[in-house]
Amino acid sequence: MSLTPLGQEFLESLRPAYAALERVVATTQETAAGGGGQLRIGFQGTANDNILAAVAVFQEEHPCCLIEVTELPLNDPFGALRRGEVDSAVVLLPVAEDDLILGPVFSEQPQTLTVSVKHPLAGRSLLDVEDLAGTVLISVASPAPGYWRQAQAPTQTPSGALVRRGPEVRTLQExxxxxxxxxxxxxxxxxxxxxxxxxxxxxxxxxxxxxxxxGLVWRRGEETPSLKAFAAALMGD
Structure with missing residues (x-):
């Protein structure tokens, strides 16, 4: 016997909800048993001092909970989180996903324009956003959502001048x-x-x-005690 196409579609639609239920049950069992469990944190790019410090504080305060840190592709900030491969993710803002919760926001930093030494703007010591008019910005490839890709590589300046879209990349190194x-x-x-x-x-x-x-993000409805503790460590609470 085998599933009909409709049955297969029904099964696939249930998998994410079933996986989420399994995670909640496992977390509840670990908490009730007094076990430490595991916390998996994803991050984009390089794990900065904020993340590393939070990991160290969390591990010291919760020695029975194993914390793992995993690098996420630049072009897929939310995929590993949705697939259940990580419990939370540190991603570049903005975040406007209905199924995810945005927690602590941190590491607010000024931006730079990175260009080749051969680029016409390479000799400048300071730029204004309007200087991007007519230049080419390398963009982030799918599956990152459109609004997020636009924030990382805007296609126009605040005055409306065109910024040209360049090659698409999946990682920072690319x-x-x-x-x-x-x-x-x-x-x-x-x-x-x-x-x-x-x-x-x-x-x-x-x-x-x-x-x-x-920002630290996690799946809606899956905020565990360990995740709350890591969020607190991230904010220095």
């Missing part, structure tokens, strides 16, 4: 390679720029843009 090849620029927060110093690219401070920020 983006840096495209920049070095003078295929376009990328907007990076200052700490990320400082961590990626190279002789073939330059990082130029840019004004007129909102600060970059990170």
């Amino acid at each position: 983006g840096l390679s495209m920049i070095a090849a003078n295929r376009g620029g990328m907007l990076l927060c200052r700490p990320t720029a400082e961590q990626n110093q190279r002789t073939d690219i330059v990082h130029i401070p840019i004004t007129g843009l909102p600060d970059s920020a990170l």
Whole structure:
């Protein structure tokens, strides 16, 4: 015997809800038994000082709970979270997903424009957002949602001037390679720029843009005690 196409579609639609129920039951059992369990945190790019410090504090205060940190693709900030591969994720803002909760927001940082040393703007010491008019920005590939991709690589300046869309990349390292090849620029927060110093690219401070920020997100209805404790550690509470 085998499922009909309708039955198969019904089964697939139930899998996410069933997986979520399994996670809730497992967490409840661990808490009731006094066990530490496991907390899996995903992050984009490089785990910065805030994340590493929070991991250290959480692990010291909850030695029986194993915490794992996993890098997420730049172009898929929410996929691993939805698939249940991580319990929470530290991602670049903005976040406007109905099935996810945005918790603590932290690490607000000024932005820079990263370009090749051969780029026409490479000799500038400071830029305004309107200087992006006519330039090419390397964009983030799908499946990142459109609003999120637009925030990382806007297609126009505040005055409405066109910013050209360049190659699409999946990871930060792909983006840096495209920049070095003078295929376009990328907007990076200052700490990320400082961590990626190279002789073939330059990082130029840019004004007129909102600060970059990170946020801790998790699946709606799945805020566990361990997750609450990590969120508190992240905010230094």
